[in-house]
Amino acid sequence: MRIDIITVLPELLRSPFEASILKRAIEKGLVEIHFHNLRDYSTNNYKQVDDYQFGGGAGMVMMIEPIDACISKLQLERDYREVIYMTPDGTTLTQTTANEISLMENIIILCGHYKGVDQRVREHVVTREISIGDFVLSGGELAAAVLCDAVIRLIPGVLSNETSALTDSFQDNLLAPPIYTRPAEYKGWKVPDILLSGHTAKIEAWREEQALKRTQELRPDLLKDE
Numbered sequence: 001m002r003i004d005i006i007t008v009l010p011e012l013l014r015s016p017f018e019a020s021i022l023k024r025a026i027e028k029g030l031v032e033i034h035f036h037n038l039r040d041y042s043t044n045n046y047k048q049v050d051d052y053q054f055g056g057g058a059g060m061v062m063m064i065e066p067i068d069a070c071i072s073k074l075q076l077e078r079d080y081r082e083v084i085y086m087t088p089d090g091t092t093l094t095q096t097t098a099n100e101i102s103l104m105e106n107i108i109i110l111c112g113h114y115k116g117v118d119q120r121v122r123e124h125v126v127t128r129e130i131s132i133g134d135f136v137l138s139g140g141e142l143a144a145a146v147l148c149d150a151v152i153r154l155i156p157g158v159l160s161n162e163t164s165a166l167t168d169s170f171q172d173n174l175l176a177p178p179i180y181t182r183p184a185e186y187k188g189w190k191v192p193d194i195l196l197s198g199h200t201a202k203i204e205a206w207r208e209e210q211a212l213k214r215t216q217e218l219r220p221d222l223l224k225d226e
Contacts, residue, residue: 005148
């Protein structure tokens with residue numbers, strides 16, 4: 001999988017990909033991450049990528065020309081399944097979305113900044129808009145890192161135990177069941193006996209029951225479509 005990230009602050013994005021699971025995925029050759037500084041595509045000597053809003057109003061807007069120039073150059077080099085714009089008013093990121101994107105070969109992620117991008121970018125260039133929640137960040141870089149983490153960990157071979165991702169919360173619209181590790185008793189707090197029984201079928205049944213129970217209590221909205 002190849003992910004091209006367009007940003008005005010590439011230095012803000014590098015560190016998440018230099019550690020832990022994301023670093024290992026890159027080193028294994030399972031994913032390629034490429035950063036593109038939008039200022040390199042500016043058409044003036046000041047490397048300007050934003051300008052005032054037509055009609056007045058507070059805040060600057062990212063200009064269409066540098067964005068289109070960068071994306072057009074990339075699209076001449078290879079086919080991209082999606083051009084994703086990270087924006088607070090996009091569709092909220094879900095596990096289902098992450099699952100879908102993880103199957104794609106090439107994607108572009110555009111990080112918003114200032115008041116956002118010229119609307120024509122959204123209408124004619126972007127193919128999907130994603131939000132990580134109903135709040136506003138200074139830019140789309142941190143949101144892009146969140147999306148990449150959610151997607152990359154699903155690629156086969158990234159996790160040492162490939163079944164781990166399949167038992168995460170939100171797979172099958174359920175929260176994950178409670179989990180425990182040693183010691184079996186601490187300060188009088190005990191691990192449920194069923195988990196110590198060694199009876200695999202009963203343990204799996206218990207986990208399914210607990211997953212449904214936790215979902216009903218904490219996120220009943222996930223079960224509305226069931």
